[in-house]
Amino acid sequence: MGFNTFLGNENAVAGLRSMLASQSVPGAMLFAGPDGVGKKTLATMLAKALNCETLNDDYCGDCRHCRKVEETLALTRQDLARRREMKDAGRRADGLVYFDVELIEPLTRFILIEQIRQLRSTAYSLPFELRNRVFIIDQAQTIHWQAVDLLLKVLEEPPETTRFILICPNSSELRPTLRSRCQRVSFRPVGAPLVERLLREEKKVPASQLKLATAICAGSIAAAKTLDLAAFDRRRKPWISFLDAIASRDGRSMPPGQWKTLLESAKELADARSELEASLRIGYSLLRDLLQILEGGAGAQVLNMDLTTPMNAWAARLGLEGVERLKSGLDDTYRLQTRNINQQLGWESLAIECISESCPEGANRV
Ligand SMILES: [Zn+2]
Secondary structure: OOOHHOOOOHHHHHHHHHHHHOOOOEEEEEEEEOOOOOHHHHHHHHHHHHHOOOOOOOOOOOOOHHHHHHHHHHHHHHHHHHHHHOOHHOOOOOOOOOOOOEEOOOOOOOOOOHHHHHHHHHHHHHOOOOOEEEEEEEEEEHOHHHHHHHHHHHHHHHOOOOEEEEEEEEEEHHHHHHOOOOOEEEOOOOOHHHHHHHHOOOOOOOOHHHHHHHHHHHHHHHHHHHOOOHHHHHHHHHHHHHHHHHHOOOOOOOOOOHHHHHHHHHHHHOOOOOHHHHHHHHHHHHHHHHHHHHHHHHOOOOOOOOOOOOOHHHHHHHHHHEEEEEHHHHHHHHHHHHHOOHHHHHHHHHHHHHHHOOOOOOEEEO
16 A cells, blocks of 8 residues: 555655655646546545645555545545446536545536536535545546636635645646646656566566567556557557558559458448547558658658568658658548548548548559
């Protein structure tokens, strides 16, 4: 138990411990940094440490208060899940009750004004059972614009027994007035050796795939803990056929077989509706690798390192312009997607557009 169980971001942990030791934990803090590195986990650890009955700059996990924080957070998570499932989004914030330690997350696309209103009215009352009240506001960038001013007023003069921890991936997404009222704790992607160790020890990734798996996780502890290499392969496969089909076109003609492969790839991607985000990330990573190869030459740092041979061939055939065009085609498709336009249409139009645009004028298209 305690902060020493937290993986990575040692500076952030050391900073919090020294604030705890000197009893100078500020009323409002901002935990900013990439997804999957444990910002919310560390915030809940801090909530325990601020209330622990036995330790000053850490938490025991065992005393009455530590257990209370844990129980309260479990109830809060259940409550959030229940509210998010409600069909009538307008009623999701009905009858909110906030405990001494509270997790506040978006109930729709936003953290709603009712949630901040409830936070404000609870913040000024003394904690029920604990020494310190802690409000953890996850995805603070989603706080509804109408609620920001309300929150600002509380953050301006936080009640003595209340701490606010705002969490967001990118602090520039927060309004500057909000940002300036919080003391910032920065998080970074965790180092490759730590990710590699997690993958080796917990996920039993074989040595031959360790480098690729570590690169895929991109410094995220959460990604390392949930990595599924088989799923990665499955999602990447259509992209490989897609790129292979486009790159193998010789510029003069497009044999019918290749058109078929291409459209089948597009269809396969579109069918994976629930996996769209993950699939798109893979597509982008392949295009980024191709750009790296074209621009970085021998020193290129590619993610899909097991595909170096085919990627070198695709890069040579597509050229910088071809890869850029693919990327902008993908950007457009992504924008269409997020506007909920028919997915299949999106993928197929991307495939067709990429082919026809990279096909020279007057070329014989079969
Ligand atoms: Zn304790």
